[in-house]
Amino acid sequence: MANIHPTAIVDSKAELDATVEVGPYAIIGPDVKIGAGTVVQAHAYISGHTTIGERCQIFPFACVGMKTQDLKYHEGDITYVEVGNDTVLREFSTLHLGTKAGEVTRVGSNCLIMAYCHIAHGCEVGNHVIMSNVASLAGEVKVADHAIIGGMAGVHQFCRIGQHAMVGGMSAIRQDCPPYMITEGSEGEGIRVRGPNIVGLQRRGFTLDTVRALKDAFRLLYREGLNRSQAIERITYEVPDLPEIKHLVEFYRTSSRGVH
Numbered sequence: 001m002a003n004i005h006p007t008a009i010v011d012s013k014a015e016l017d018a019t020v021e022v023g024p025y026a027i028i029g030p031d032v033k034i035g036a037g038t039v040v041q042a043h044a045y046i047s048g049h050t051t052i053g054e055r056c057q058i059f060p061f062a063c064v065g066m067k068t069q070d071l072k073y074h075e076g077d078i079t080y081v082e083v084g085n086d087t088v089l090r091e092f093s094t095l096h097l098g099t100k101a102g103e104v105t106r107v108g109s110n111c112l113i114m115a116y117c118h119i120a121h122g123c124e125v126g127n128h129v130i131m132s133n134v135a136s137l138a139g140e141v142k143v144a145d146h147a148i149i150g151g152m153a154g155v156h157q158f159c160r161i162g163q164h165a166m167v168g169g170m171s172a173i174r175q176d177c178p179p180y181m182i183t184e185g186s187e188g189e190g191i192r193v194r195g196p197n198i199v200g201l202q203r204r205g206f207t208l209d210t211v212r213a214l215k216d217a218f219r220l221l222y223r224e225g226l227n228r229s230q231a232i233e234r235i236t237y238e239v240p241d242l243p244e245i246k247h248l249v250e251f252y253r254t255s256s257r258g259v260h
Contacts, residue, residue: 001018002018002019002020002022003019003021004021005022005023005025005026007024007025008022008024008026008028009025009026009027009028010022010027010028011028011029011030011032012030013030013031014028014030014031014033015034016032016034017034017035017037017038018036019037020034020035020036020038020039021039021040022040023039023040023041023042023044024043025042025043026040026041026042026043026045027045027047028040028046029046029048029050029065031047031048031049031050032046032047032048032050032051032052032065033050033051033052034046034051034056035052035053035054035085036054037054037055038052038057039058040058041057041058041059043060043061044060044062044063044064045061045063045064046058046063046064046065047066048064048067048079048080048081049065049078049079049080049081049097050064050065050081050082050083050097051080051081051082052064053085053086053087053109054085054086055085055086056083056085056086056087056088056089057089058089059090059093059115061091061092062090062091062092062094062095063094063095064083064089064094065081065095065096065097066096066097068096068097068099068120068121068139069096069120070099070120070121070139072100073099073100073121078101079098079099079100079101079102079103079104079105079121080098080102080103080104080105081095081096081097081098081104081105081106082104082105082107083095084107084108084109084110084111084127085109086109086110087107087108087109087110087111087112087113088111088112088113089113090113091115091116092115092116093113093114093116093117094117094119095113095119096118096119096120096121097121098121098122099139100122103121103122105121105122105123105124106123106124106125107119107123107125107129108126108145109127110127111128111129111130111131112129113129113131114131114133114135116133116134117131117132117133118136118137119131120136120137120140120141120157121139122139122140123137123139123140123142123143124141124142124143125143126144126146126147126163127145127146128145129145129146129147129148130147131149132149132150132151132152132169133151133152134152135149135150135151135153135155135167136153136154138157138159139158140158141156141158141160141161142159142160142161143161144160144161144162144163144179145163145164146163146200147161147162147163147164147165147166147167148165149161149167150166150167150170150171150184151169151170152169152170153167153168153170153171153172153173154172154173155167155173156173156174158256158257159174159175159176159177160176160177160255160257161173161176161177162176162177162178162180162181163180163247164180164197164200164201164204165177165179165181166181166182166183166200167184168182168183168184168185168194169184170186171183171184171185171191172186172187172191173191174191175191175257175258175259175260176251176255176257176260177193177259177260178248178252179248179251180197180214180244181194181195181214183260191260192260193218193221193222193259193260195215195218196211196214196218198211201214206244210244213239213240213242213244214248216238217235217239217245217248220234220238220239221235221252228252232249232253235248235249
């Protein structure tokens with residue numbers, strides 16, 4: 001049986017692994033499933049049709065599986081939250097259910113969601129993602145693996161944050177942020193792609209040749225005065241045919257909101 005503090009309120013229908021720990025005054029609803037080794041700390045609130053993986057840490061006052069704030073939600077529709085393994089949700093972070101029936105708000109494994117972050121309905125957050133304090137994702141945002149979102153950054157609904165991308169703190173993101181690149185800025189000064197996320201890429205073992213190729217692609221996209229189609233065509237012919245370059249080009253080609 002799970003180690004549940006006597007002051008916690010855990011619905012009898014909730015499914016908790018025997019190794020789960022639940023701290024004082026935490027509340028867990030009837031449709032919640034929590035995997036082995038996860039710790040739910042004091043005053044955390046977990047409700048809705050929520051599944052949390054193994055070895056996660058849910059810090060005090062985090063709210064997981066709450067009703068979406070989207071006004072299009074119809075009472076009675078069943079929507080979901082899914083959290084992978086080894087993910088940390090820090091104090092006062094909020095992770096909301098989907099809006100339309102069957103929609104899932106998903107956070108992957110090995111993520112760090114810092115204090116006061118918000119992940120809205122229908123977002124898809126990949127693995128190894130870091131969201132710094134007070135960063136917020138509006139509905140239907142997609143964040144790829146290994147992305148980092150700086151503190152107090154806000155991401156508009158339906159935007160995409162590419163893999164290994166970095167979003168600067170306090171940025172107001174209204175279009176897609178390309179993979180492997182640093183994007184930052186505010187409404188006043190404008191949002192700009194500053195260049196490849198070189199330090200992050202080196203830390204994650206990308207080769208020097210790959211970093212050089214991404215620098216060349218960035219130059220063609222942002223420094224040569226080319227339109228997007230011209231830049232992509234030149235990348236195809238002039239930049240080494242690496243998987244990362246193919247992925248970068250495909251990201252631009254498939255963008256529905258446009259890329260910063």
